[in-house]
Amino acid sequence: RKEVEQDPGPFNVPEGATVAFNCTYSNSASQSFFWYRQDCRKEPKLLMSVYSSGNEDGRFTAQLNRASQYISLLIRDSKLSDSATYLCVVNGVSGTYKYIFGTGTRLKVLA
Amino acid sequence: ETGVTQTPRHLVMGMTNKKSLKCEQHLGHNAMYWYKQSAKKPLELMFVYSLEERVENNSVPSRFSPECPNSSHLFLHLHTLQPEDSALYLCASSQSQTSRTEAFFGQGTRLTVV
Numbered sequence: 557r558k559e560v561e562q563d564p565g566p567f568n569v570p571e572g573a574t575v576a577f578n579c580t581y582s583n584s585a586s587q588s589f590f591w592y593r594q595d596c597r598k599e600p601k602l603l604m605s606v607y608s609s610g611n612e613d614g615r616f617t618a619q620l621n622r623a624s625q626y627i628s629l630l631i632r633d634s635k636l637s638d639s640a641t642y643l644c645v646v647n648g649v650s651g652t653y654k655y656i657f658g659t660g661t662r663l664k665v666l667a
Numbered sequence: 668e669t670g671v672t673q674t675p676r677h678l679v680m681g682m683t684n685k686k687s688l689k690c691e692q693h694l695g696h697n698a699m700y701w702y703k704q705s706a707k708k709p710l711e712l713m714f715v716y717s718l719e720e721r722v723e724n725n726s727v728p729s730r731f732s733p734e735c736p737n738s739s740h741l742f743l744h745l746h747t748l749q750p751e752d753s754a755l756y757l758c759a760s761s762q763s764q765t766s767r768t769e770a771f772f773g774q775g776t777r778l779t780v781v
Contacts, residue, residue: 599775657702
């Protein structure tokens, strides 16, 4: 089983749609969780950290379910500029400082 | 000035060449990382340095040799590479005292081995 699993997509959605991405992780000892965004041929950049209580940043909401080892990202009112690959990242596995990445989910927002 | 800077941005090298990738971070972090990103694969962690000491080596072939002379600089020395080593090589840094902080990435070096 992969350490971090994501549906690779692509997700093609119209502007204004709400879209949700899911991610599962295999190691229950994982300590911190992030969503990164990667544009084509660019480096990954932090979108948001994911906290146990859930957190929201504008149109983006992240949730963590430790019992199910599951992380989600919800994007409301999608914009064309949201088109990118969204990477689920898990850290703190086995007490080391390794950021483990999922394969990423490609999102394309259509006009 | 970007937080993590990588040079060169693009590199084409023959299989018998020796080259080095350079990474510099200006964020005051004490952990640095090399990742490899190939097409349709997740980022693969290659090496981790914490406080200038290598703490992770993910079964990387010896043709890749990292060097961390101080907490701000990280190198990846390359020699006798194979065409399948062609990929985007990303450097990152973080504050290693806590796993709750995010990693910051450089723009990457796109390597082509011919």
